Amino acid sequence: MRTIVYVDGYNFxxxxxxxxxxxxxxxxxxxxxxxxxxxxxxxxxLRVKYYTADIKANFASHGAIAVQAQQRYHQxxxxxxxxxxxxxxxxxxADRSTPIRYKKPPDKEDRVESWKLEEKQTDVNIALDLYRDxxxxxxxxxxxxxxxxxxxxxxxxxxxxxxxxTIGVVIPRSPSKHRLPSNDLTSHAHWVRHHINDVExxxxxxxxRVPTRKKPVDRPDYW
Numbered sequence: 001m002r003t004i005v006y007v008d009g010y011n012f013x014x015x016x017x018x019x020x021x022x023x024x025x026x027x028x029x030x031x032x033x034x035x036x037x038x039x040x041x042x043x044x045x046l047r048v049k050y051y052t053a054d055i056k057a058n059f060a061s062h063g064a065i066a067v068q069a070q071q072r073y074h075q076x077x078x079x080x081x082x083x084x085x086x087x088x089x090x091x092x093x094a095d096r097s098t099p100i101r102y103k104k105p106p107d108k109e110d111r112v113e114s115w116k117l118e119e120k121q122t123d124v125n126i127a128l129d130l131y132r133d134x135x136x137x138x139x140x141x142x143x144x145x146x147x148x149x150x151x152x153x154x155x156x157x158x159x160x161x162x163x164x165x166t167i168g169v170v171i172p173r174s175p176s177k178h179r180l181p182s183n184d185l186t187s188h189a190h191w192v193r194h195h196i197n198d199v200e201x202x203x204x205x206x207x208x209r210v211p212t213r214k215k216p217v218d219r220p221d222y223w
Contacts, residue, residue: 008146009052015172022201028083030204047084069220076210090121127154143168155188
């Protein structure tokens with residue numbers, strides 16, 4: 001079963017990887033060994049498509065060091081060490097916002113100034129790539145890694161227009177999280193992975209030094 005995996009990087013990081021020691025993750029190896037083969041041994045992973053955006057140093061907890069860490073990780077993902085991973089980047093916007101101050105009952109006149117940081121283009125990029133890959137016959141199984149409902153219509157259309165294509169959904173959360181997966185996504189799936197275990201992530205870490213076509217990249221110290 002020819003398979004492509006689509007990873008919402010922002011959703012995956014904040015849903016499962018943040019505050020863990022498993023950020024240096026070999027995405028291709030992880031989904032191939034820990035997700036697809038246990039689900040269906042006939043699955044053949046063609047590629048992982050990873051959707052992300054370059055973080056802004058001014059808004060990152062570790063500033064410029066975080067930017068460098070992200071760059072190293074992207075280099076590792078695209079290295080010759082792993083299977084094919086394609087990185088598609090959107091971008092972040094940072095704008096002045098004046099939301100309502102939190103209190104009960106809400107007072108629309110009581111507002112505070114804040115920054116509004118948003119990631120742009122990821123959802124539309126995933127949706128378009130999903131449908132285009134299926135239309136072109138590039139795969140007969142698509143696996144989406146997110147709990148974001150914005151791509152639900154793309155999954156619904158694939159389910160309706162291409163009944164021979166299998167849809168899988170992987171919810172990026174730990175077993176200890178009690179938040180239910182979005183029914184808007186899972187209702188269109190043929191199978192659902194409801195959580196990801198620590199031991200699965202641990203087994204799929206890159207080596208501390210990853211060879212690339214140029215110079216090797218090292219795991220960031222604080223990861």
